[in-house]
Amino acid sequence: GENVGLHLPTLSVQEGDNSIINCAYSNSASDYFIWYKQESGKGPQFIIDIRSNMDKRQGQRVTVLLNKTVKHLSLQIAATQPGDSAVYFCAENSNFNKFYFGSGTKLNVKP
Amino acid sequence: GAVVSQHPSRVICKSGTSVKIECRSLDFQATTMFWYRQFPKQSLMLMATSNEGSKATYEQGVEKDKFLINHASLTLSTLTVTSAHPEDSSFYICSATGTPSSPLHFGNGTRLTVT
Numbered sequence: 001g002e003n004v005g006l007h008l009p010t011l012s013v014q015e016g017d018n019s020i021i022n023c024a025y026s027n028s029a030s031d032y033f034i035w036y037k038q039e040s041g042k043g044p045q046f047i048i049d050i051r052s053n054m055d056k057r058q059g060q061r062v063t064v065l066l067n068k069t070v071k072h073l074s075l076q077i078a079a080t081q082p083g084d085s086a087v088y089f090c091a092e093n094s095n096f097n098k099f100y101f102g103s104g105t106k107l108n109v110k111p
Numbered sequence: 112g113a114v115v116s117q118h119p120s121r122v123i124c125k126s127g128t129s130v131k132i133e134c135r136s137l138d139f140q141a142t143t144m145f146w147y148r149q150f151p152k153q154s155l156m157l158m159a160t161s162n163e164g165s166k167a168t169y170e171q172g173v174e175k176d177k178f179l180i181n182h183a184s185l186t187l188s189t190l191t192v193t194s195a196h197p198e199d200s201s202f203y204i205c206s207a208t209g210t211p212s213s214p215l216h217f218g219n220g221t222r223l224t225v226t
Contacts, residue, residue, distance in 0.1 A: 032212045043117070043204050043217035044155070051212075089154060097143065097211045101155040 012108040019077040021105045023090035028071060032093035035064055035075045037086045038104075044089060047075070077107075085109045114138050115207050117218025124195055124225055132190045132221045134205030140185040141207035145215065146178070149202040161188055195225040 013019045025033070031052040036044035050057045050064045050073075057064050063076040073090050090102045114137040124130050134144060143162050147155040159175075161167040161182035169175045177199075179191040188207075192199055202222055206215040 034214055036217075041220070041222070043115075043206075043219045044215075046214050046216070049214055091215070093212055097208075098157060098160055099145065099206075099215055100157060101147075103154045 010106040013080050015109055015111050017080055019080045021075045021088050023073040023102045025071050025092045027094045030092040030094045033073055034091045036089045039086045080109050082109045082111055113216040115216045115218040117205050117221055119221060121222045126196055126225055127194055129191055129193045130195055132203055134188045134218055136186045136207045139209045144182055144188040144205060144207045146190050147204045197225045200225045
């Protein structure tokens with residue numbers, strides 16, 4: 001599979017602060033990227049996506065940035081809430097419409 | 112919209128038996144379904160891709176005779192773990208998409224425990 005993300009860091013933030021979660025991908029041909037949130041024992045939940053013809057996309061409280069030059073994605077969560085605590089994965093859509101996942105980041109939000 | 116239902120949510124089976132997991136798209140036609148496996152504290156690993164009416168495409172290292180995938184209709188795909196062994200114990204998650212390069216919608220996974 002594709003090499004998306006090499007480690008599983010844990011990010012701890014205070015409630016109300018902004019969070020930034022990073023992801024590296026390796027396939028320069030990937031043209032579509034998605035951020036997912038996964039709570040314990042559940043399937044991943046779609047957060048936001050971005051195509052390679054864009055470098056920024058905003059949703060409700062979330063922003064995704066794409067830097068194709070260095071093959072890097074980030075997810076910014078504004079005013080982080082306890083309900084945001086989960087593991088976050090980036091996924092890239094590579095050849096043949098397959099999605100490969102990064103190793104994930106665990107977000108802990110302290111009340 | 113875009114709901115994917117997976118069943119069962121948990122299953123415990125004895126070594127050597129086979130287990131079937133169902134994945135249904137409830138409100139859209141899933142032209143492509145993907146099966147992932149996830150071990151504790153790890154990421155989702157793509158096992159195979161299936162398109163309705165055709166044979167599944169397996170990722171390198173995934174045994175197609177052990178993990179049988181059937182995608183007989185636009186709303187149903189099944190994964191059968193044949194002759195299960197304890198090392199097959201894992202969290203299996205299906206996902207579906209209606210059109211290429213559109214978000215994957217995931218089921219809630221099946222926790223398989225092989226004793």
